[in-house]
Amino acid sequence: xxxxxxxRPVSFPxxxxxxxxxxxxxxxxxxxxEFMGTVMPFARNAEIYGENEPADCLYKVVSGAxxxxxxxxxxxxxxxxxxxxxxxxxxxxxxxxTFSAEAITDCKIAVVKRSAVTAVAARDNEVARxxxxxxxxxxxxxxxHVLLLVKSAQERVATFLLEMANRAASGAAVELAMSRxxxxxxxxxxxxxxxxxxxxxxxxxxxxxxxxxxxxxxxQSALNRLNS
Amino acid sequence: xxxxxxxRPVSFPxxxxxxxxxxxxxxxxxxxxEFMGTVMPFARNAEIYGENEPADCLYKVVSGAxxxxxxxxxxxxxxxxxxxxxxxxxxxxxxxxTFSAEAITDCKIAVVKRSAVTAVAARDNEVARxxxxxxxxxxxxxxxHVLLLVKSAQERVATFLLEMANRAASGAAVELAMSRxxxxxxxxxxxxxxxxxxxxxxxxxxxxxxxxxxxxxxxQSALNRLNS
DNA sequence: CGACCATTTGATATGGATCAAGCGATGTGG
DNA sequence: CCACATCGCTTGATCCATATCAAATGGTCG
Numbered sequence: 353x354x355x356x357x358x359x360r361p362v363s364f365p366x367x368x369x370x371x372x373x374x375x376x377x378x379x380x381x382x383x384x385x386e387f388m389g390t391v392m393p394f395a396r397n398a399e400i401y402g403e404n405e406p407a408d409c410l411y412k413v414v415s416g417a418x419x420x421x422x423x424x425x426x427x428x429x430x431x432x433x434x435x436x437x438x439x440x441x442x443x444x445x446x447x448x449x450t451f452s453a454e455a456i457t458d459c460k461i462a463v464v465k466r467s468a469v470t471a472v473a474a475r476d477n478e479v480a481r482x483x484x485x486x487x488x489x490x491x492x493x494x495x496x497h498v499l500l501l502v503k504s505a506q507e508r509v510a511t512f513l514l515e516m517a518n519r520a521a522s523g524a525a526v527e528l529a530m531s532r533x534x535x536x537x538x539x540x541x542x543x544x545x546x547x548x549x550x551x552x553x554x555x556x557x558x559x560x561x562x563x564x565x566x567x568x569x570x571x572q573s574a575l576n577r578l579n580s
Numbered sequence: 581x582x583x584x585x586x587x588r589p590v591s592f593p594x595x596x597x598x599x600x601x602x603x604x605x606x607x608x609x610x611x612x613x614e615f616m617g618t619v620m621p622f623a624r625n626a627e628i629y630g631e632n633e634p635a636d637c638l639y640k641v642v643s644g645a646x647x648x649x650x651x652x653x654x655x656x657x658x659x660x661x662x663x664x665x666x667x668x669x670x671x672x673x674x675x676x677x678t679f680s681a682e683a684i685t686d687c688k689i690a691v692v693k694r695s696a697v698t699a700v701a702a703r704d705n706e707v708a709r710x711x712x713x714x715x716x717x718x719x720x721x722x723x724x725h726v727l728l729l730v731k732s733a734q735e736r737v738a739t740f741l742l743e744m745a746n747r748a749a750s751g752a753a754v755e756l757a758m759s760r761x762x763x764x765x766x767x768x769x770x771x772x773x774x775x776x777x778x779x780x781x782x783x784x785x786x787x788x789x790x791x792x793x794x795x796x797x798x799x800q801s802a803l804n805r806l807n808s
Numbered sequence: 809c810g811a812c813c814a815t816t817t818g819a820t821a822t823g824g825a826t827c828a829a830g831c832g833a834t835g836t837g838g
Numbered sequence: 839c840c841a842c843a844t845c846g847c848t849t850g851a852t853c854c855a856t857a858t859c860a861a862a863t864g865g866t867c868g
Contacts, residue, residue, distance in 0.1 A: 422727065430730055432723065445716020450723060477702075484712045488673020491715060494722045495660065495678060499650065501729040502658055502768040505824065532847065540730040545824055547848055563833095564847060733856065760815065773856060775816055792815060792865090 384472065384479065389464030394455040400442070403452045407444040409463050413437050416459020417529035420451040421537065431538040433493065434530060436519055443486055456529050501540050508539040509549040510578035513559065517569055524569040532564070612700065612707065614640050617692030622683040628670070631680045635672040637691050641665045644687020645757035648679040649765065659766040661721065662758060664747055671714055684757050729768050736767040737777040738806035741787065745797055752797040760792070 391414055394400055400411065403422060411418075418435040432451050435441045442453060455461075473480040500511055512535065516526045528535075536543045550567070553559045558575055560568040569575060619642055622628055628639065631650060639646075646663040660679050663669045670681060683689075701708040728739055740763065744754045756763075764771045778795070781787045786803055788796040797803060 424727070424730075428730070430727055432726065445713060445719065450720060474705075480708065480712075484708075484715060485673060487712060487715045487719060491673065491719045491722060492678060494719060494726060497726050498660065498722060498729065499652070499658055501726060502652075502656070542825060543847080544826080544849085548824090551848070770857060771815080772817085772858080776856095779816070 384464070384469060388468055388472075389462040391460050391462050393458070393460050396455055396458050398455045400453040400455060400461060401449050403450065404448050407442065407447055407449045408466055409442060410440065410466055410469055411442040411453070411464075412440050412462040414460040414462050416461075417456040418453055418459065418461070419456050419530065419534060419538075420453045422451055429537045430540070431534060432497070434534075434538065436529075440486055443483075443490065445487065456534065505539075505541055505545050505549050506552070507578050508541060509535075509546060509553065510558075510575040512539055513567060513569060514572070514575055514579060517572075524572065526567045526569065528565045528567065612692070612697060614642065614690040616696055616700075617690040619688050619690050622687050622689055624683055624686050626683045628681040628683060628689065629677050631678065632676050635670065635675055635677045636694055637670060638668065638694055638697055639670040639681070639692075640668050640690040642688040642690050644689075645684040646681055646687065646689070647684050647758065647762055647766075648681045650679055657765045658768070659762060660725070662762075662766065664757075668714055671711075671718065673715065684762065733767075733769055733773050733777050734780070735806050736769060737763075737774060737781065738786075738803040740767055741781075741795060741797060742800070742803055742807060745800075752800065754795045754797065756793045756795065 389410075389412070394416075400418065401407075401409075413435050415437055417437075418439075418441060419431050420433050420435070420441060421429050421431045423429050433441070434456070435453075442449065444450060469479070469483070473483055500508055503511065513526060516528065517524065520526060530538075532543045532546050536546045539546065541549075550559070550561060553575075554561050556574070558569070558571045558578075560570055562568065617638075617640070622644075628646065629635075629637075641663050643665055645665075646667075646669060647659050648661050648663070648669060649657050649659045651657050661669070662684070663681075670677065672678060697707070697711070701711055728736055731739065741754060744756065745752065748754060758766075760771045760774050764774045767774065769777075778787070778789060781803075782789050784802070786797070786799045786806075788798055790796070
């Protein structure tokens with residue numbers, strides 16, 4: 353499945369890739385994955401890895417978008433995270449993936465053997481520190497998700513939009529890679545509630561929704577107020 | 581505030597402390613904190629540290645119980661975790677605490693300067709690895725919390741009881757250190773819903789509640805079924 | 809004993825889920 | 839190129855789980 357993971361002897365270029373966004377995961381540790389790894393294409397809805405599979409590899413989104421999720425016993429799906437270009441995912445502490453990962457859109461993913469990174473980290477203390485840092489960043493992200501899930505529907509949707517706008521760093525315009533169902537499963541709501549809430553935000557002039565996947569934040573401070 | 585954090589030259593005893601529970605945080609990295617640190621007493625409801633304070637220290641519960649929490653802008657309080665004897669907390673990736681910590685009961689907390697641990701970790705690769713492992717364990721715990729918060733009230737309470745029973749490792753009997761309000765704020769429910777749910781579980785013979793802080797799990801498999 | 813606080817229980821309100829239908833865009837085969 | 843099926847999304851009507859408001863109970867400590 354994976355080939356060519358020869359480890360090159362350290363000293364990795366910082367932000368060597370054109371799509372690395374400064375200030376957002378544009379760190380050496382993240383770049384290593386792309387630098388050392390193989391870029392693989394995944395089709396829309398293709399599985400990248402499954403829950404409980406051995407976590408052999410680390411991944412970084414080169415283009416497109418990815419969701420990680422769990423299917424609960426009652427059949428509901430909880431999305432743990434959306435990963436956009438530049439984001440590292442599939443990073444586990446144990447030796448199995450605790451979530452599944454799927455391509456939301458056609459995408460290109462840099463893949464690298466975990467063992468290769470570990471090998472570098474053993475020699476390069478700085479790389480090891482950065483691995484720990486990635487885990488810490490992920491921890492803070494999940495803590496935010498907990499806070500999100502105790503808010504009202506309006507707050508959740510508003511927070512989600514602000515988060516996406518922030519991550520895309522494309523100003524007030526947000527291109528959503530994911531469906532309403534994906535958003536609902538991320539926010540712990542139903543698709544209907546997400547849709548209604550967006551409609552309501554549009555009515556109150558906080559946002560514009562020219563097409564369902566394209567949202568313009570008109571009144572960011574109003575959203576922030578909802579954001580609680 | 582803190583004294584005596586002299587760093588001793590590695591080689592820490594494993595599970596040297598009598599209250600270290602095997603299989604639950606009974607790792608060398610956790611023991612270091614107690615070994616190197618100062619044990620301090622905190623009174624019930626005393627603040628151990630506040631959100632946004634510099635994260636200078638690491639903590640380990642020696643006896644008693646601790647809650648970490650955030651107060652949201654609307655005044656609600658979300659509890660992020662309960663920490664029981666043996667648990668490490670206050671472990672941050674950034675340099676400020678992202679939650680506040682309070683003593684639930686009178687308790688004894690081992691405190692150690694973060695810089696002291698960092699110094700050891702720089703020399704002892706194994707200690708560094710264990711620091712990363714603690715972060716990873718915490719990450720998985722918070723991910724579980726996310727899954728908890730999308731369940732029904734019954735499922736949340738059942739999951740909580742099973743979690744507590746499991747952590748206390750005292751068989752089917754659970755001594756709750758925390759109030760109904762604490763539980764509610766951890767589960768994202770109201771105190772009334774928690775109380776009613778417990779009453780309902782008692783009526784259906786899944787549990788017994790001889791006193792409000794003492795709960796006996798009578799039908800663990802029934803709880804597990806709710807647990808989803 | 810009496811005040812206080814935590815907890816339980818009851819009555820009612822409500823936000824979001826569920827059930828159901830309609831709508832618009834996209835794509836496919838005739 | 840159009841008719842039609844499909845899919846994702848929106849909107850409407852109703853229901854229900856949990857929140858909210860209110861009061862009673864019980865346990866603890868001075």
